[in-house]
Amino acid sequence: MPRRVEPCVPTLVDKPPTGPEWAFEVKWDGYRLAVHVEPGEVRAVTRGGYDWTKKFGSIVAEAHELGHTSMIIDGEAVVLDDEGRSDFGLLQRAVGKRPSSHDASEIVFFAFDLLYLDGRDLRKLPLSERRRLLEPIVAGRAGAIRFSEEVSADGAEFLCVACEMGLEGIVAKRRDRPYRSGRQPEWQKIKCARRDTFVIVGYEPSTMPGAIGRLLLAARKGDGLVYVGGCGTGWSNKESTALRELLNAIPAERPAVTLRRKGAVFARPLLVADVEYRAWTQDGKLRHPSFKGVREMEGPTEAYEIADEPKLAKSNEFK
Structure with a gap:
């Protein structure tokens, strides 16, 4: 059994692929x-090869109970918000040293691939066969280890729904391909971008x-404005x-907002x-914003309005 397998990494594409050979997941x-x-041993190994077993104690403890002598399960460790969506900010707090309302016991491991099982290397098998072997091991579990379900839907429709739900995006995988390490075209990721x-x-x-x-x-929030973060990309030197x-x-x-920022120059x-961004952080800031254009404000209702929780507010446009 290999001590480490470099993971298969999906290629970023603009739109979901089509065809019955593609499977889709969150x-x-x-x-x-x-x-x-x-x-006698369970290890949690990161994408970069680091041993983070101590950080994921609940996942490690449950892995002991899966009923197999040897396995390598590929997946993603997440913390879910109140709406059941994975939130990277919550995860960082749960595994970090700072005080947090979320602790390591709330981390969930969504298993989506099986690379090794009871002395057998499965990487040359097609994805459909690897998933067939993985499903009875983890499906139906509701604890620290869960099965990342395949979604039976058209890729474009699934992406639209995922974005409307505030998810990060979707992943498409070729059912008929073996597992190959590194960035590969048979795994593709399509991200939700709000604008x-x-x-x-x-x-x-x-x-x-x-x-x-x-x-x-x-x-906008109520009758005033609230700071939602800084944007530092998206323009040329001339535009800047x-x-x-x-x-x-x-x-x-x-x-116009309550903000203490050394060196900041404020304007009316x-x-x-126009800003494209991935999501909202827990503290109400834009995540990965990118500048797309500027214009005069025609009226106050033109600007984005924050409801009770910005990360739950609907965007005007998804790309």
Whole structure:
């Protein structure tokens, strides 16, 4: 039994593939793990090859009870939010050293592949056969180890539903292919990208003279604005310089949001930015935002409005 198997990594694509040879699963937002079960030992090995057995005690303890002498199970360790969605921020807190409302006992391992079983290397088998062997081992469990179910649906329809539910995206896998380490085209990931409009309330200067390092963004909440994070990508050097000139022309006497940021330059909230982003963090900030354009704000309702919880609010557009 190998001490480590480098994982198969999906290739990022723009849209789901079509055809009966493709199987679809939820894309879990967590830490990729291989659970190694051997006589007298269970190890949790990360994608990079690190032994994180101590961080995933509940998963390791349950792996002892799966009823097989030796196994390598491929999957993703996650923490689920109140809506049953994987949340990477919650997971980081659960495995970290800082105090958190979530602890390591809440981490769930979604198993989606079986690479080795009772002395037999399964990697040359097609995915459909590996999943057939994995399912009776983990399906139906509701504890620390669970089965990542295949979704019987058209890929495009599944992606649309996944995005509307606030999931990170979906994964497509060829049922007829063996398991190959490294980034492979027979596994594909399609991410949900939200796109909305946010008020520009200022910027942080770049180390490049005359350019912007980060735009400071806000959303509507009630009768005011609330800071939702900074955006530092998506523009050319020329666009960055032009943005800075635009904002310098409308300086604010006082910030439009409550924010203490050393070196920040605040502007009156007259411009809005079109921003593409992945999701909302637990503390109400945009995750992986990318600038797509700027224009004058025609009216206050043009900007994104935060409801009770920003991560549950619906986006205007999914890409």
